[in-house]
Amino acid sequence: MKICFVWLLIVTFHLWLSTILCQQEPTISFISKEKIVDLGETVELICDTVFTSGYAVQWIKLDNPPSILSSGSTIQFPDNRIGISVEKDRFKLKIRDVREVDNGEYMCQITSSSSVPIAKASVNLTVRIPPVISDDSTRHVITSVGTPVVKLKCSADGHPKPRISWRRDGNKELTGYGAHFIGSELTLTNITINHQGTYYCIADNGVARGDRRAISIEVEFPPLITVPKERVSQALKHNQLLVCKVRAFPLASISWYKEGDNYQEALSNNRNYNISIFQTNNEFEFTTILRVQNIEKRNYDRYYCQASNKLGTSKGIIELEETQNVICPPDCSSQYQAYGSDSSILKFQPSALIYNIIILIFANLFCTFA
Numbered sequence: 001m002k003i004c005f006v007w008l009l010i011v012t013f014h015l016w017l018s019t020i021l022c023q024q025e026p027t028i029s030f031i032s033k034e035k036i037v038d039l040g041e042t043v044e045l046i047c048d049t050v051f052t053s054g055y056a057v058q059w060i061k062l063d064n065p066p067s068i069l070s071s072g073s074t075i076q077f078p079d080n081r082i083g084i085s086v087e088k089d090r091f092k093l094k095i096r097d098v099r100e101v102d103n104g105e106y107m108c109q110i111t112s113s114s115s116v117p118i119a120k121a122s123v124n125l126t127v128r129i130p131p132v133i134s135d136d137s138t139r140h141v142i143t144s145v146g147t148p149v150v151k152l153k154c155s156a157d158g159h160p161k162p163r164i165s166w167r168r169d170g171n172k173e174l175t176g177y178g179a180h181f182i183g184s185e186l187t188l189t190n191i192t193i194n195h196q197g198t199y200y201c202i203a204d205n206g207v208a209r210g211d212r213r214a215i216s217i218e219v220e221f222p223p224l225i226t227v228p229k230e231r232v233s234q235a236l237k238h239n240q241l242l243v244c245k246v247r248a249f250p251l252a253s254i255s256w257y258k259e260g261d262n263y264q265e266a267l268s269n270n271r272n273y274n275i276s277i278f279q280t281n282n283e284f285e286f287t288t289i290l291r292v293q294n295i296e297k298r299n300y301d302r303y304y305c306q307a308s309n310k311l312g313t314s315k316g317i318i319e320l321e322e323t324q325n326v327i328c329p330p331d332c333s334s335q336y337q338a339y340g341s342d343s344s345i346l347k348f349q350p351s352a353l354i355y356n357i358i359i360l361i362f363a364n365l366f367c368t369f370a
Helices: 002-022 350-369
Strands: 027-031 035-038 043-050 056-061 067-071 082-087 090-095 104-111 117-133 140-144 149-153 156-159 163-168 185-189 197-204 211-226 231-234 240-249 253-259 264-266 273-279 285-292 302-309 312-322 336-338 345-347
Touching: 027 104, 027 117, 035 043, 043 056, 043 104, 043 117, 056 090, 067 082, 067 090, 117 197, 117 211, 140 149, 149 211, 211 302, 211 312, 231 240, 240 302, 240 312, 253 273, 253 285, 285 302
Parallel strands: 035 117, 140 211, 231 312
Antiparallel strands: 027 043, 043 090, 056 067, 056 104, 082 090, 104 117, 117 156, 149 185, 163 197, 197 211, 211 240, 240 285, 253 264, 253 302, 273 285, 302 312, 336 345
């Protein structure tokens, strides 16, 4: 009996000693690989452990300072977007509606009852954020012809870091660069009228559709006048149009003058003259027309249109000459239609047209029954 008791004590001691000597250290067997998610999505971080009975498993965000998000199955961080679930030895951290602030490194850590770290592993969470062009980027530029340098600046926030590129409205050439340019600063040199227009700063990092900003450049320049016809003619008692095309910024004031050998007469709307100004599709270009009405002998002379703004004055000269022929257009009545050159006029004869139609009808009938 005593021998059995002693043997039982030996076996019990052996088992106890074996448990002490053979107990495994708690370890982390698996940690999620790096996660890359878009803003607003949901992400799960997994930490698998073994031999953690009697130990605490924590999820910690390695900020400065670090933030303990969970301990065991309990959430420690005051954010209802964060949740923790425990299935046996798997500790799953779930973050809903991911935000920029969630970007960073997360650590799964096993600690003893005295809060001494025993094992740890970490995973990076990368939150992709679409580009947003910064408010301090260039919005509008007013410059003038001859300016040596104009710089357009554009920057954007986002993750990954956005790439900035430039192009012009209508895919016009970026003077000195071609169709497009990559970089946060676009430098334009020796400014001319051709630099005027809309430029686009485009920020892209592969997330969503990117961002774009329109930047307008307005180039101030003195008036430029183009005269489509420098010499026009018309018969007495008829009308004629004198045309000037003007391009200027700021917009120019327009005047018309009649000029002789020893005099200059400023023109205004009256029975002989009517002045009109028409805007074109380009906001900096317009057409001005002087209509000389019911022409008399004294109206045959030299005329000029004058355009002025703060940068200068320009003028275009047009000669109005006498002719025996009525020029159509502009002076076309219902009995005339233009044909060929300005001086070619045919009289419209409706009876001839009706006659030709009747002949065609009979010809077709003849061919049908033949």
